[in-house]
Amino acid sequence: xxxxxxxxxxxxxAQYFAPTEISFLLAVKWFLWLAVAFFGLxxxxxxxxxWAERKVAARFQDRIGPNRVGPLGLLQPIADLIKxxxxxDIVPRTADGLVHLLAPILLIISAFMVLAVVPLGLGxxxxxxxxxxxxxxxxxxxxxxxxxxVSSISTLGVFLAGWSSRNKYSLLGAMRAVAQLISYxxxxxxxxxxxxxxxxxxxxxxMMNKQLEYGWFLxxxxxxxxxxxxxxxxxxxxxxxxxxxxxxxxxxxxxxxxEYSGMRFGLFFLAEYMSVFGxxxxxxxxxxxxxxxxxxxxxxxxxxxxxxxxxxxCNVLSVSLFAIKVLGYIFLMFWIRVTLxxxxxxxxxxxxWKVLIxxxxxxxxxxxxxxxxxxxxxxxxxWNIPLLLFSLPIDANVVEGWLVTLVLVLLSVWGMxxxxxxxxxxxxxxxxxxxxxxxxxxx
Amino acid sequence: xxxFNYVFIGVLFLGAIAFALGPLILMFIVAPRKRSSTKGDTYxxxxxxxxxxxxxxxxxxxxxxxxxxxxxxESIYLYPWAVSYAGLGLFALIEMIxxxxxxxxxxxxxWAKGVLRWx
Numbered sequence: 082x083x084x085x086x087x088x089x090x091x092x093x094x095a096q097y098f099a100p101t102e103i104s105f106l107l108a109v110k111w112f113l114w115l116a117v118a119f120f121g122l123x124x125x126x127x128x129x130x131x132w133a134e135r136k137v138a139a140r141f142q143d144r145i146g147p148n149r150v151g152p153l154g155l156l157q158p159i160a161d162l163i164k165x166x167x168x169x170d171i172v173p174r175t176a177d178g179l180v181h182l183l184a185p186i187l188l189i190i191s192a193f194m195v196l197a198v199v200p201l202g203l204g205x206x207x208x209x210x211x212x213x214x215x216x217x218x219x220x221x222x223x224x225x226x227x228x229x230x231v232s233s234i235s236t237l238g239v240f241l242a243g244w245s246s247r248n249k250y251s252l253l254g255a256m257r258a259v260a261q262l263i264s265y266x267x268x269x270x271x272x273x274x275x276x277x278x279x280x281x282x283x284x285x286x287x288m289m290n291k292q293l294e295y296g297w298f299l300x301x302x303x304x305x306x307x308x309x310x311x312x313x314x315x316x317x318x319x320x321x322x323x324x325x326x327x328x329x330x331x332x333x334x335x336x337x338x339x340e341y342s343g344m345r346f347g348l349f350f351l352a353e354y355m356s357v358f359g360x361x362x363x364x365x366x367x368x369x370x371x372x373x374x375x376x377x378x379x380x381x382x383x384x385x386x387x388x389x390x391x392x393x394x395c396n397v398l399s400v401s402l403f404a405i406k407v408l409g410y411i412f413l414m415f416w417i418r419v420t421l422x423x424x425x426x427x428x429x430x431x432x433x434w435k436v437l438i439x440x441x442x443x444x445x446x447x448x449x450x451x452x453x454x455x456x457x458x459x460x461x462x463x464w465n466i467p468l469l470l471f472s473l474p475i476d477a478n479v480v481e482g483w484l485v486t487l488v489l490v491l492l493s494v495w496g497m498x499x500x501x502x503x504x505x506x507x508x509x510x511x512x513x514x515x516x517x518x519x520x521x522x523x524x
Numbered sequence: 525x526x527x528f529n530y531v532f533i534g535v536l537f538l539g540a541i542a543f544a545l546g547p548l549i550l551m552f553i554v555a556p557r558k559r560s561s562t563k564g565d566t567y568x569x570x571x572x573x574x575x576x577x578x579x580x581x582x583x584x585x586x587x588x589x590x591x592x593x594x595x596x597x598e599s600i601y602l603y604p605w606a607v608s609y610a611g612l613g614l615f616a617l618i619e620m621i622x623x624x625x626x627x628x629x630x631x632x633x634x635w636a637k638g639v640l641r642w643x
Contacts, residue, residue, distance in 0.1 A: 111532050111535060114532075115535065115536065115539050119536065119539060119540075119543070120539070120543065124543075162547075165547075165551075166547060166550055166551050166554055166555065167551075167554055167555055167556075168551075168555060169555050169556050169557060169558065170551055170552070170555055170557075171563050171564075172564075173564055173565065173566045173567070174561075174564035174565065174566075175566060175577075182548075185544065186541060186544040186545070189540055189543060189544040190537060190540040190541065190544070193536065193539070193540035193543065194533065194536055194537060194540060197532065197533055197536050218532055218536075219530070219532045219533060221530065221533075226603060227533075244578070246566075247566060247577045247578065248566050248567060248568070248573075248577065249568065249573065249577050250567075250568070252577060252578070252579075256581055256585055259585070259589075260585050260588055263588065263589060263592040263596075264588060264592070266592070266596070267592065267595045267596060267599065270596070270599040271599055271602070274599070274602050274603070274606050275606075277603060277606040277607055278606040278609050281607055281608070281609065281610045281611075282607065283603065283607060334567070334569075339567055340566070340567060343551055343555060344547045344548055344550070344551040344555075345548070345551075347547065348544055348547070348548070426642060427641075427642030430588070430640070430642050431640065431642070434588075434591070434631070434635075434640050435635065435640060438595065438631065439628070439631065442624055442627070442628060445602070445606075445620075445624070446621060446624065449609065449617050449620070452609070452610075453614075453617075489622045489626070490622055490625070493622065493625040493626055493629060494625075496629050497625070497628075497629055497632065
């Protein structure tokens, strides 16, 4: 039986999914994660993020913010929830009912599932590999790809919401949202590639471990640039000011959720803040070392004496460090929101395609060179690099490979020169700009 | 076994649906329900909506979507390279530079062609 046919045989798959290896303890662990973290802690964090944002924004704008419900307005999220649940649920007559209901659920699913692979702390030390296992429900080997794939489902939810409402403002918001989300998804993905390159893994737990070894990835030129790109793209991905064009209230009412009321609107709100939490966790794990201190492995390996108390101490420390970093990251997002005005739509698209994407592509190359010079074990010290060119084993495949590469490089340079010099006549789909390669934002 | 990592993700998927449906069901029970024909109208600042809503949109969105597909697939190709970069050495770096240059040419071409102009 060939490989292609084997995909159709359910038995082949059944043996992978047969729950013979899920032990009782594992099931208990998963249940605890689901009940305590996903149904308790994360919604609580999200609810108080809304409160914190209102308080922070109020301070920035010289107001007091919510202070009526409970001390310091601390019960405000609960009051909001009760209000949202007891409001009438209005669906427009012409809307597509099923899709209208499905859209916020999709957004919640996307925001929820992102958090499944984020390590919240160090966990316990694997005595064989000397690697921390991370406080994380699952640690799939392709964790980062999973995370990015799941977070991009939100684009679909946003579009379905705007489309199914059958409202012109909603449709405008949805189209804008899709254009923006897909444009900023590329820099977001490309900005994570330096980290993958340095750690040689897609697992977020491995990334956290490597930062114990190398120090935070933020503290390197390509890491800093990648962090900036990731932060900007993440803010755009979660539709927050200055990238909140899909819900620009002064032009298109509320964008894609114009026709949502009551708890359905509440779900959009919840999903947005949960995504903010998710991208903050992502940025923290990738660049700020997760639950580690900068420059040093100090407390974790020295206070660890293999007793359970020392493990608890380590984890309390690392989880609080993680929480502080995530809070700082979220505060940064609040700060940006209250400081910057909304962008214009053409500048928004230009910024992604003409600034962020070229920058992140260049950054990948810088990251590879940085790896060669700084991070790679000293076996390949940097004066070996020119030698490597000539010390390759002579093999028919290698020669062929170099020849193909040479031809491709020459072709690429030739094509680039032709486009830059303008010797090719490029037919214009849009009215021709005066100078083809000048960003239009300069006008 | 690696595949069992994903069982939790399936459970989480169901959990997320339950988490979203819970408040909605509560709302269906608790919230008042007074239908009227005005409430069911499409919201348009008080005016009645005229004409078809699901109209054809300008081509620009579609062109960006095409570019997105190209670059998204590119980034998927970059991941395997990045994961095994440490073991591949200089040749992989040069190959990837060639790959990236070709993609940048695509971007430059689209730029020169005026595709990246919004208005």
